[in-house]
Amino acid sequence: MATLGLFGTIRAQGVTSTAAEFLEIAPNSRASAMGEGGGALGDDAWAIYWNPAGYAFQKGSEISLTHANWLPGFGLNDMWIAHLVYKQPVEELDGVVATQLTYLNYGEISRTGENDPTVLGTFTPYELAFALCYSTKISDQLGIGVTSRVIYSHLSTIGTEKEAGSGVTAGFSFDVGLMYRPAVCIIPFTGIDLGHNLSLGMNLSNIGPALTYIDAAQASPLPQNLKLAVAVNVLESEYNKITVIGDVNRLIVKIHNDSAGTADPFYKAFYTTWTGGNLSEQLRQFNTSVGLEYWYGSPKLLALRWGFFYEDPRLGGRKFMTFGAGINYDLYKFDFSYIAALQDQDPLGETLRFTLSIGWGGEEQ
Numbered sequence: 107m108a109t110l111g112l113f114g115t116i117r118a119q120g121v122t123s124t125a126a127e128f129l130e131i132a133p134n135s136r137a138s139a140m141g142e143g144g145g146a147l148g149d150d151a152w153a154i155y156w157n158p159a160g161y162a163f164q165k166g167s168e169i170s171l172t173h174a175n176w177l178p179g180f181g182l183n184d185m186w187i188a189h190l191v192y193k194q195p196v197e198e199l200d201g202v203v204a205t206q207l208t209y210l211n212y213g214e215i216s217r218t219g220e221n222d223p224t225v226l227g228t229f230t231p232y233e234l235a236f237a238l239c240y241s242t243k244i245s246d247q248l249g250i251g252v253t254s255r256v257i258y259s260h261l262s263t264i265g266t267e268k269e270a271g272s273g274v275t276a277g278f279s280f281d282v283g284l285m286y287r288p289a290v291c292i293i294p295f296t297g298i299d300l301g302h303n304l305s306l307g308m309n310l311s312n313i314g315p316a317l318t319y320i321d322a323a324q325a326s327p328l329p330q331n332l333k334l335a336v337a338v339n340v341l342e343s344e345y346n347k348i349t350v351i352g353d354v355n356r357l358i359v360k361i362h363n364d365s366a367g368t369a370d371p372f373y374k375a376f377y378t379t380w381t382g383g384n385l386s387e388q389l390r391q392f393n394t395s396v397g398l399e400y401w402y403g404s405p406k407l408l409a410l411r412w413g414f415f416y417e418d419p420r421l422g423g424r425k426f427m428t429f430g431a432g433i434n435y436d437l438y439k440f441d442f443s444y445i446a447a448l449q450d451q452d453p454l455g456e457t458l459r460f461t462l463s464i465g466w467g468g469e470e471q
Contacts, residue, residue, distance in 0.1 A: 123361050123369070125317040125326035126257050128210040128233050129279070133189035134172050135461040139430020139443035140397025141413025143353035145335025146307035148249075148285055151193045151463065154204045154239045157309040157335065158251025159285035161202035161241035166467030167194045170439075173460055176210065179453035184213030193239075195467075201242030209234045217262075231261040231273070239281075247288055253281040257328075259317060279314030279328055283307065303339040308332075310358070313372060327369040330358040347401040354392045393417040393424070406434050411443070425449060439463040 134152040137144035144152070148160015151168040172189040193204035212231040218224060235258070241251035261273030285308075290301040310332055316325035333355050341348040360370040360378040370378050380388065397413030409432035417424040430443035440462055447455025 124329040130329045135441035135443040135459040139411035141395035141415045143395030145333040145353045146305040146337035151191045154206045157283040157307040158239045158253045159249040159283035162243045162249025168465035170463035177453040204239040206237040233259045249285045251283040255279045275317045277317045279312045281311040283309040305337040307335040349399045351397045353395040356392045390418040
């Protein structure tokens, strides 16, 4: 079935050969508006994606929903993605439990023969994932979070003329995150103390076995990702708060340059990903997100956000600016974000996300 080859292009935001790329799509408007970064924030329900350890520093419950028409640059108006998350402190577990549901609908696709453009029918492929998370504090300054996830990919129920398999598969993965918020952090030679204003985060996500669609020899690895992040409150007063964030990400995936494009098992990729190439080439494997958030009001009322995302041209070349805003009223929060493409024919350009959240019981500890 010729249309199966389309999904490697649609799913990928960069140049990769991994499966379930939808797991790497930023789920909420707030972080999306800050260059699609947030691994050191972790102060709302979406910590389950950015860094589950962030829940360890939260209190209160929250439910949040995000919707976006996906990859508008392709002109496929019926492709969309939705995320739903809920987090709840559990006193008996001395931590926070959260769940997340992600659903990506690819819209209606025409099915044709291998070498025949005649339309044989239509189908609607989709992918979804359900995640369950637990987070707690190891110490007053250090939190840890673990997420387990079930993945289901339904790209087609009909195999190709040459292969018996189909485009349906299932799998699992898990994430491990750490977040450190020091009580005291003196900048050398300045005497400035960033304690309580600095947050450092690490998240290793999508750890799990490859997904098999056709046969085991063609299994595709999950987009296993290492995130290192920092967030600093550079200004905080009664009515104003400014936070600057920075994230770097790297796929922990080793794909060989053979005809089949085989990949190392996920546990082996922890080592082999870092082999081959000099330091400069290794550093190019990281993409970078930087962002800024300004809050006005007491309590927080109105937010303005900006960000920038960069990826090496040889690894996909994504490069865009992001903008967004948010408003809080009582229990309710509404956020939106916008991606402004910095290059022609960027399928992410003009992407709008909308997030609605309801929270009760407090914010941060």
